[in-house]
Amino acid sequence: SFETNPSIDVNFSDAASGSKQIRMLGLTSPYILIAEENIPNVRGASQAYGLSFTPGTWVESIQVTKGAGSVINGYESISGQINTEILKPANDIPYYLNVFGSTDARFELNSHINHKFSDKLSTTFFIHGNMRLAKNDMNHDGFLDNPLGEQINVLNRWQYQDLEKGIVSFLNVRYMNDEKQAGEVDFNPRTDKGTTNFWGSEINTQKVDVSGKLGYVFPDMPFQSIGVQMAYSYHNQNSYFGLNKYDIKQNSLYGNVIFNSIINNTMNKFSTGINFTSDDYNEFLFQNTLVDWSRKDNSVGAFFEYTYDNLNNFSLILGGRVDYHNRLGVFATPRIHARYVPWEDAVIRASAGRG
Numbered sequence: 001s002f003e004t005n006p007s008i009d010v011n012f013s014d015a016a017s018g019s020k021q022i023r024m025l026g027l028t029s030p031y032i033l034i035a036e037e038n039i040p041n042v043r044g045a046s047q048a049y050g051l052s053f054t055p056g057t058w059v060e061s062i063q064v065t066k067g068a069g070s071v072i073n074g075y076e077s078i079s080g081q082i083n084t085e086i087l088k089p090a091n092d093i094p095y096y097l098n099v100f101g102s103t104d105a106r107f108e109l110n111s112h113i114n115h116k117f118s119d120k121l122s123t124t125f126f127i128h129g130n131m132r133l134a135k136n137d138m139n140h141d142g143f144l145d146n147p148l149g150e151q152i153n154v155l156n157r158w159q160y161q162d163l164e165k166g167i168v169s170f171l172n173v174r175y176m177n178d179e180k181q182a183g184e185v186d187f188n189p190r191t192d193k194g195t196t197n198f199w200g201s202e203i204n205t206q207k208v209d210v211s212g213k214l215g216y217v218f219p220d221m222p223f224q225s226i227g228v229q230m231a232y233s234y235h236n237q238n239s240y241f242g243l244n245k246y247d248i249k250q251n252s253l254y255g256n257v258i259f260n261s262i263i264n265n266t267m268n269k270f271s272t273g274i275n276f277t278s279d280d281y282n283e284f285l286f287q288n289t290l291v292d293w294s295r296k297d298n299s300v301g302a303f304f305e306y307t308y309d310n311l312n313n314f315s316l317i318l319g320g321r322v323d324y325h326n327r328l329g330v331f332a333t334p335r336i337h338a339r340y341v342p343w344e345d346a347v348i349r350a351s352a353g354r355g
Contacts, residue, residue, distance in 0.1 A: 017147060017182045017201055017241070019048045024080040025066060033069075033077030036084050037170070038229065038256075039211055040074060044279055045235040045250040046207070053176055053207065055128040055153060057098055057110040060085045067351030068335040071303045071319040072258060072271055075333040078355045086172075089114060089122040089159040104146070105134030120162050126155040137185050147203075149180035166217035166225075174209040183242075194243065203239040223266060229256040245286035253278040269307045276300040299325040313341040 021029040034042035034050070042050030065081040073081070096112040108130040116122040131150035138145055158171040180203040181189065187200030211231035218224045235250040256275035262268060276299065283293040301323030309315040317337040324330050335353030342348065 014048075016143065016199075017048075017180070017203065020051055021048070022051065022082070024082075027079040031078040033073060033081040034083075035073055035081065037086060037172075037211070037213065038073055038083055039231045039254060040076065040277075043076065044252065044281065045237055045248045045283075049178070049180075049203070049205065052151075053153065053178070054084060055110055055126075057096070057112070058086050058126055058128070058155065060087045065337070066349060067337060068353030068355065069337050069351070070317065071305055071321040071333055071335055072273070072275075073256070074275065074277065075301070075321060075323055075331075075355050086155075086157065087112070087124065087126075089124040089157055090116075090161060092122075092124050104132070104136050106130070106132045106146075121158070121160050123156065123158045126153075126157065128153040135185050142184055142186075144182055144185060147180040147182040149178065151176065151178040153178075164219075166219050168213075168215045168217075170211075170213045172209065172211045174207075176205070176207040178205045178207075179203070193240070196243070199242050201239065201241045203237065205235070205237045207236075208234040221261075223269075224261040226260070227256075227258045229258075230254070243287075245284075247282075247284050247286075249282040251280045267309055267311065269309075270305060271307075272302075272304045274300065274302045295327075297325065297327065299323050299328075315339045 022032060022034070023029075024032050029042065029047060033040060036054065041054075046053065061084070063083045063085075067080060069077060069081045092112060092114040094114050096110070098108075098110040100106075100108040109128070111127045112124055113127075114122065114124045129150070129152050132146060132148050135148065136145045137143065153174075153176040155172060155174040159169070161168045181187075181200070182203075183200030184198040187198040189200060189202055192198050192200055193202075209231070211229070213227065213229050215225060215227040231252075231254040233250070233252040233254075235248075235252075237248050239246050254275070254277050256273065258271055258273040260269065260271045263270060277297070279297040281293070281295050281297070283295075285291040285293070301321050303319065303321035305317065305319035307315070307317050315338070317335075319336075320332065320334045322330065322332050333353065333355055335351070335355075337351045338349065340348045
């Protein structure tokens with residue numbers, strides 16, 4: 001989805017394990033805020049493999065911001081933000097089926113089952129499965145060109161909307177199990193794990209996500225709204241790379257309250273609110289000795305963002321936030337992002353800020 005964008009590069013960060021990462025404006029994934037439905041998603045324990053955890057058929061749209069952008073979703077982005085929107089149950093078709101197979105033994109199945117209980121309540125059940133069964137070594141270097149593996153990924157998404165009362169809400173419940181095997185072609189986990197016969201790696205990940213969104217648009221003021229987002233994520237990865245064992249377990253809680261309105265007219269908008277994140281990491285690396293990187297990261301912050309758009313050729317986003325973090329203390333995050341179109345097919349962008 002991103003490889004046709006001139007400012008975004010998708011590269012193999014690790015040829016042995018087959019993990020991919022995004023580079024935007026020259027910086028790698030940790031400097032990019034990657035969100036799903038405006039909830040930070042590819043971060044922490046899922047940083048290395050999180051791009052493969054969202055099936056392509058689920059995605060309705062992708063929004064890309066280059067450079068220092070919005071402060072609404074947090075202070076973590078430096079070089080840009082990427083947000084994906086998932087298909088909405090109210091607009092989805094009753095049934096969708098996609099089956100894929102290739103000569104390198106990659107197989108994939110995607111199915112969406114949608115049901116509308118009424119004009120206000122609807123749900124979609126997303127099913128995704130993929131597997132790679134055969135070993136390929138086209139360059140004859142003794143290592144797998146792509147990891148073997150299989151993944152099952154299911155999502156149940158509910159949408160309730162009452163447009164007369166200005167209420168829209170979503171509830172998502174998701175489970176994923178992903179297993180990968182990488183390394184030398186002759187590596188057999190049953191006989192070679194923990195030995196120096198052949199180099200190999202296994203990465204087993206389980207992930208559970210629960211999120212909810214509730215939005216209210218004031219009936220007498222259609223340009224004014226308030227929204228609440230809550231999300232819980234559980235990520236458990238057990239893996240080894242040769243003789244090194246690496247395990248990480250992450251429990252995360254995220255909350256956001258946003259108020260949107262205008263100043264005089266729709267060319268002048270603002271958003272303000274508060275959000276918090278709580279990340280509990282149990283992270284261990286077993287080499288010759290045990291290395292414990294377990295930690296807790298808790299933060300709470302308030303933000304304000306002003307947007308000017310003349311609806312023609314110039315837009316400006318000016319925002320700032322102040323956060324308190326249990327390990328970093330109190331810090332401010334100012335940002336500005338401007339876009340100007342001097343003539344057709346020409347765009348000038350400028351951004352500055354910290355994070």
